[in-house]
Amino acid sequence: MEEIEVLVREFELERDRDAAEAVDRVCEVGPSGKMTLFTDLLGDPVSRVRHSPAFLMLVAETVGPATEIVGLIRGCVKTVTCGKKPSRGGAATAKYQNAPSPIYTKVGYILGLRVSPYHRRMGIGLKLVRGMEEWFREKGAEYAYMATDKDNEASVRLFTGRCGYSKFRTPAILVHPVFAHRDPAARRASVIRLSPAEAEIFYRRRFSAVEFFPRDIDAVLHNPLSLGTFLAVPRGTVWAGAGAFLADPPESWAVLSVWNCKDVFRLEIRGAGRFRRGLAWASRAADRAMPWLRIPSVPDLFHPFGVYFLYGVGGEGPAAAELARALCSHAHNMARGDGGVGVVAAEVASCEPLRAGIPHWRRLSCTEDLWCVKRLAEDYSDGSVGDWTKSPPGPSIFVDPREF
Structure with missing residues (x-):
């Protein structure tokens, strides 16, 4: 044309x-x-x-x-x-x-x-x-x-x-649905909520040399859409503040922050047939009725739904991926308590060391x-x-x- x-x-x-x-x-x-x-x-x-x-x-x-x-x-x-x-x-x-x-x-x-x-x-x-x-x-x-x-x-x-x-x-966009049941993986580690000031110190000390790190990270962390920064450590680790932690960290740890996209935009999947919609509805009904079975139910993605985005994902040590999994579980449970959030998403480098610890569904994700x-x-x-x-x-x- x-x-x-x-x-x-x-x-x-x-x-x-x-x-x-x-x-x-x-x-x-x-x-x-x-x-x-x-x-x-x-x-x-x-x-x-x-x-x-x-x-x-x-x-x-x-x-x-x-x-x-x-x-x-x-x-x-x-x-x-x-x-x-x-x-x-x-x-x-x-x-x-x-x-x-x-x-x-x-x-x-x-x-x-x-x-x-x-x-x-x-x-x-x-x-x-x-x-x-x-x-x-x-x-x-x-x-x-x-x-x-x-x-x-x-x-x-x-x-x-x-x-x-x-x-x-x-990079890979990894997307995980929000189930009707709680994810118990968060119990496998101690999850500590950092204040925005502590999170800024943490990110500038450990991540400021990472590609695309924003110089105004303080503005990001203090934004009302940022729901918090969370640190996962092995159970029994004593927390004495960000400075003391960074001076003598445990062998393994992981950190991430949660951003509320729900208040900015909603997504919706269109074009699904009645059969797929019916299967998704049945999975949700079963999950609500029997949450102890932890059925991997499909949320209602066929009407506008919100997203929680996980950013600042990082960590160190042999158990870092497992601790990142606990943080993702914690974010999932936060999203579960916020009506209308259908998925939790993260975007990481293709060779990100903690990628194995980020749960996702392949059908919902973009691996490249x-x-x-x-x-x-x-x-x-x-x-x-x-x-x-x-x-x-x-x-x-x-x-x-x-x-x-």
Whole structure:
């Protein structure tokens, strides 16, 4: 199809809200197939990025007597870790003694490119991406990156073929349903809730050199959508505060934080037949009637449901994966007590050491997501990192919950 004339401009809440929501609703957000996953944003359509320090939403509007919004794109700019400086004795601050020395860079993240199914292959997506990249450059971003399903050929072709992005990382999105029964795995360890201040110390000391670690982690941890940070340790471990723990940690430990996506967006699986819906209903009924059997019931995912997102997943020691499993169980039980949460999800690097401890259902998960990156700036604020787009992957990444 030929390109049509469209105007790319900034989203205006009162003027564009209904039309932008309509575009969002007709666009699938998961892998294509007989059942499709749709998103339903709560509040205004820019809500998924509004918690970031700098964010923008653009819309594509047809030019003519009868204007129509046919596409939209969301983006944010932040500072993240892209590498690690060589260790230097005494270089760390007193607050985070022995912390690694990360190399930070400013990045733009593209989230939620949507084009109406009736207006695709007309160059609208390309215009939206270019408009967002222009804003990234104005904000001083050195890189732009985005995430997509690796099987979404149209999206991959647009970004890698026409927009100059490179395939960069392939993390896994691991999704687990919330059952009607409690998960007893949390009892196998001591689970300690950290205050936001303790969690900040913990993350800066142990994770600040992990790729994509946000420099404003304090803002993330203090956000009302962050439901808490939890540390799992072997039973009998004495907790005397984050500083004492980090000075002399046990052989094994694990940590993660929980983010409430339920208050930002809902998901819904459409296209399921009566047979599958009936089986799911029967599993829930049996689970409610006989919770002691711990039947792996399927929650009602065929109507809008909420998500709890697990971020900042990490740990050390031979039992770290088992302790991470206890934390996932704890998060599951939190979600079970919050009506309307259908799944608990985490996104981790493909070679994340604790991946084995994160329970998930293969049918609901995406074992190989795709992150693509593009270099925007010619000169870098810190020449020691070189071109980040060509760096090899590390064992872990830090997935910012504001972008999930």
